[in-house]
Each structure stands twice: as structure tokens, then as C-alpha cells.
Amino acid sequence: MTEPVRGAVADEIVAAAPEAPDPDEALRAIEYCYEHGWSDGLPLVPVSKPYLDQFLATTSRDPDEIIGSLEQVGRDCTIYLAAVNAAMAGCKPEYFPVVLAAFDALMRERAARGGGFQSTSGPAPLIVVNGPIRHELEFNTAGGAFGDGFRPNATIPRAIGLIVRNAFGIRQHVLGQATQGVPGRWSICIAENEEESPWEPLAANAGQPGGVSAVSATLTRTCEFIDNRATPVAEEVLRDFADTIGRLGPQIFPQTPVALVLCPEHAQQFAGAGYSKADVQNWLIEHSGRTAGEMRRAGKGHVLRFGASKDAEPVSDEHFHRVLSEPRQIPVIVAGAKNAGISMVVRIFGEWSGVATPVGEKP
Amino acid sequence: MPNAILDPTGATTSKAAKAAAPRAPRPASLKGARVGLLINTKQNAAPFLHEVGRLLVENYGVASLTERTKLNFAMPEADDVIKEMAAQSDVIVTGVGDCGSCSAAAAADGVVFEAAGIPAAVIVTESFRATTEAMAELRGAPGFRYATTQHPVAVLGEDQVKERAARVVSDVVALLTDKDA
Numbered sequence: 001m002t003e004p005v006r007g008a009v010a011d012e013i014v015a016a017a018p019e020a021p022d023p024d025e026a027l028r029a030i031e032y033c034y035e036h037g038w039s040d041g042l043p044l045v046p047v048s049k050p051y052l053d054q055f056l057a058t059t060s061r062d063p064d065e066i067i068g069s070l071e072q073v074g075r076d077c078t079i080y081l082a083a084v085n086a087a088m089a090g091c092k093p094e095y096f097p098v099v100l101a102a103f104d105a106l107m108r109e110r111a112a113r114g115g116g117f118q119s120t121s122g123p124a125p126l127i128v129v130n131g132p133i134r135h136e137l138e139f140n141t142a143g144g145a146f147g148d149g150f151r152p153n154a155t156i157p158r159a160i161g162l163i164v165r166n167a168f169g170i171r172q173h174v175l176g177q178a179t180q181g182v183p184g185r186w187s188i189c190i191a192e193n194e195e196e197s198p199w200e201p202l203a204a205n206a207g208q209p210g211g212v213s214a215v216s217a218t219l220t221r222t223c224e225f226i227d228n229r230a231t232p233v234a235e236e237v238l239r240d241f242a243d244t245i246g247r248l249g250p251q252i253f254p255q256t257p258v259a260l261v262l263c264p265e266h267a268q269q270f271a272g273a274g275y276s277k278a279d280v281q282n283w284l285i286e287h288s289g290r291t292a293g294e295m296r297r298a299g300k301g302h303v304l305r306f307g308a309s310k311d312a313e314p315v316s317d318e319h320f321h322r323v324l325s326e327p328r329q330i331p332v333i334v335a336g337a338k339n340a341g342i343s344m345v346v347r348i349f350g351e352w353s354g355v356a357t358p359v360g361e362k363p
Numbered sequence: 364m365p366n367a368i369l370d371p372t373g374a375t376t377s378k379a380a381k382a383a384a385p386r387a388p389r390p391a392s393l394k395g396a397r398v399g400l401l402i403n404t405k406q407n408a409a410p411f412l413h414e415v416g417r418l419l420v421e422n423y424g425v426a427s428l429t430e431r432t433k434l435n436f437a438m439p440e441a442d443d444v445i446k447e448m449a450a451q452s453d454v455i456v457t458g459v460g461d462c463g464s465c466s467a468a469a470a471a472d473g474v475v476f477e478a479a480g481i482p483a484a485v486i487v488t489e490s491f492r493a494t495t496e497a498m499a500e501l502r503g504a505p506g507f508r509y510a511t512t513q514h515p516v517a518v519l520g521e522d523q524v525k526e527r528a529a530r531v532v533s534d535v536v537a538l539l540t541d542k543d544a
Contacts, residue, residue: 029368032368033368036370038370038371038372046368047368047369047371048366048367048368048369049366049367049369050366052369071438071439072438072439072464072467072468072471072498073467073498073501074501074502075373076373077373078373080373081371081372081373084369084370084371085371088371114435114437114438114464115437115438115463115464115465115467115468116437116464118437118463118464118467118494119437119462119463119464120462120463162371166371166372166373167371167372167373169372173493174493174494174497175463175467175494175497175498176463177462177463177464177466177491177493177494178463302406
């Protein structure tokens, strides 16, 4: 490989290295993709048939196989289209089985099939990868779990966004009607830090035990951090989580599911105090919510009336309204560096299917 | 010959995308008509459509009102519900589309009723014109006509809902009869 061109000696170096890629040709190809409306706003990788074939070679599935449909808009996604979009997103060919598993897991979500991508909430997928594939493909499994800098973590969710845009035809201001959307909408792909988790991986809670490579996904409305690193009392930390989980802003239905992305420090603190994942979930079910009075004073009184018969007596202002009722509403993931007590509450849009998709197998 | 850049949008469509959908013939007036109200469950949709229905009976000679509540506001209504409503109604009023998926779904429902020979007045808020029109076009009805009311509707009090309904009724009548009310 030649060194990048620098400064005044540029002409000489280029002349000496005719095999170097042509940046002007690359730019023309990138602009071609913009002109056709395919981009999410950032440059795309222009895809040729030989490059696409490398993606298709990673699966035995028929390129024409339909892997997801949005009936309401009359659009389908095939293996072929998923591969073109994955390549455009910057995925390497060997990521493609993970893209397929992530897409399958996401399309298990009722909200994803049922108008979620058109919604005013503009929800973002949360994709969670488990198993040996995390290391085989060099996912980031450590610090900066929500952050940048790692190709599989960055490009796989982008591929899903491009599929929604291009294969399903959902574009902002037309069929996409997000009021504000979600920061980092197509960028959240967490490879669980299984090595520093005291508990079983998420896939094991989602029908894929035994350490297999599998992907889970749901739609989310945002992330809110919990910074708590100064108390030795596990229940105090849990109470901090419960406060955020139960707050009023996200309450539009009686139940408000969340995913917990726990840093290793919090997870190990809970485990050290004797809590299993289920214990954490049950503690939070019990303690997360607000009183009916608090809800009414914030214009959320109607949430209390969902599903109640018209003649039902209104609950008293002192009634504590719990926003969660079962563990499946609180998937727990361990991610990030073991360097601070900083975790994330991720707001689930609708309800998680609770089912992971194995990588590399036809679902 | 260089390689072509591949198109990521595809040309495959599932059964929902249809060729040109017909528009139902219009009655001369709503006198004696049976009106079906398809309520999409959004906040204030029911009182809004009830008031539209009441005014259609009171001022336009509508003979009867029936109503159904959508199973899922975000999705086009199930075929059997559409068929049942089409069988017992001369015209349909549906809404109120005040979100991304429900406005698009209201348009999709309207196109299906029209194709079944039942004039439909779809009501959405002004914020969702683009998605309503895009969905109608996808369903084979470019230029689909519908009624709008100001956004928002969900926050209105009881009297404000009635006032808003009263303001849209003439547009609803015009849509259903192709005549200015």
C-alpha cells in the first residue's frame, strides 16, 4: 500500500504509485449514491456485483428469499437487498450473518412490523450480540459500549437503518414521521461483556443458552444514564435505577418496559449482594413507578385509566402505580468497562419479543 | 466496462401494493344514508367522530350511524372488518389520524373502502398530510382526497373537540358527495 499523499510532494508520489485508489472516482461513486437518495446522510460504500457476491457467499440462503415485509407499505426485504444495504453501510462481508440475525430479531418485534418505523417517536433498534462471534468479528465488548470506533458495532445497526430506508422505503418527512427521533438512531449495537458479567448472557434469557452466537433486538426511545458509584449498599443503587425507570416522561401506557445495560461494576455489586438477574428484575418491578397523585399532577392521569372499566372507582392519589409487572419487560445486559458505576436505562418502544436469533442459521 | 453500482431499494412488492385503485361513485346527497364511523382509538377520536356523526344526522339527513373501533390504530384495518362495515354502510368516516402510522393507516383504509364502492372521508391532522398522501399513492390512489383538521386533537377539551368536529363537517360532506356542502 502507498502512503497517503501529503503536501507539496503530492504529484511525485502519485506518479510513483499508479496502483493507489483514485479518490476522484471514489467521490463520484459516493455522490452517485447521494443523488439516488439512498444515503442516511453519511457517505455510503458504493457496491458492485463482485463485492455483493462476497456477502451472499456467507450464507446458503437464496438471494430472493424474503426475510421481512412491511405489509402496510407493500415492501419486502430479501437476502439480496439486505446484502446490498449491509455492504453500503460499511459492513465487511463476514458481518452479513450477524446483520441477518439482527434483522430477524428486530422483525420479531410487533412494533417493528406494525408501524414503528413510521412512528412520531422515531424509535431506534437496540441490538445485542452474544457468543463467540463477538471476538471472531472483533466487536467492541469493553469500554464505550454505546460509542464509536468499532466497525462491526457501527456498521451493523447502520445496515438495519439502510434496509428500513431503502428496502422498506421509510424516509423522514414522507412515511417516516419522527417528531424529533432518537440520538444515534441507527448506531446502537452492543456486544455483551460476558467475560465480566456475573450472570448468564442475554441470549440465554432469550431461548439461546449454551454460549451460542445469537442476536437479540428491540426498538427503543432513548437511553438515560445512572451514575452511582459512592455507596456500598446494593439496594440504594437499585433505588436510583427505580427512580429513573419510574419517572413520568416516558409513561404513555400503564406498562413502561426498559432494558438495563449495566456496567460490570453495578452488575458485580448486585451479584456480590446475592442478587441474580431475576432478583434485580423483581426488585425493580416492585419499586419502579409513581403515585397516582404525581401522575395526575403531570397530566398523566389518563395512563391510570387504560383498560379500566368506565364505572371503576378512580384510584386514590396515594396509590403507587408500578410501571413494570414481569421480568421479560426488563432485559438485563452487562456492557462497558469495569471502571465506573455508570449504567444505562434504555426505554423500550412497545414490548421486547424475548426471542434471540442464532447467527448463521435460518430462523 | 466498469461494474455498475447496485441499487439498494429493490423492485419487489408484496400484495399490499396495488395498481390504480378505483374511487367509489358518490351519492347526490347524504339524505337517508347509513354512515359508518371507523374510530382509530387515538385520544379524542371517538368524541370527534361522534360529533361529526351527530351533525350529519342533524343537518344532512343521514339516516343511521354505526361505529367500529380499530383493532390497531397503526395498521390498515382487517379485511373482514372492512367488508362488514362496507356491507352495512353507504359511506364511511374515519380518523382521526394524528400520528405517523395511524394517518397512513387511515389513508390505506380509505382507499380500500373506495375500491369496495363505499365513499370514505378520511380525517387527519394537518401535520400528517405528507404521509397520508404517500400511503394513498402506495395503495394505488395518487391524488387521494381527504379532510384535515388542525393539529393537535388529543389535547383538546370536550367543547373544543365539538367545535373542531363542526368545522370539518362540510369538508366531510363535500368529500362524500363531491359537492360543496
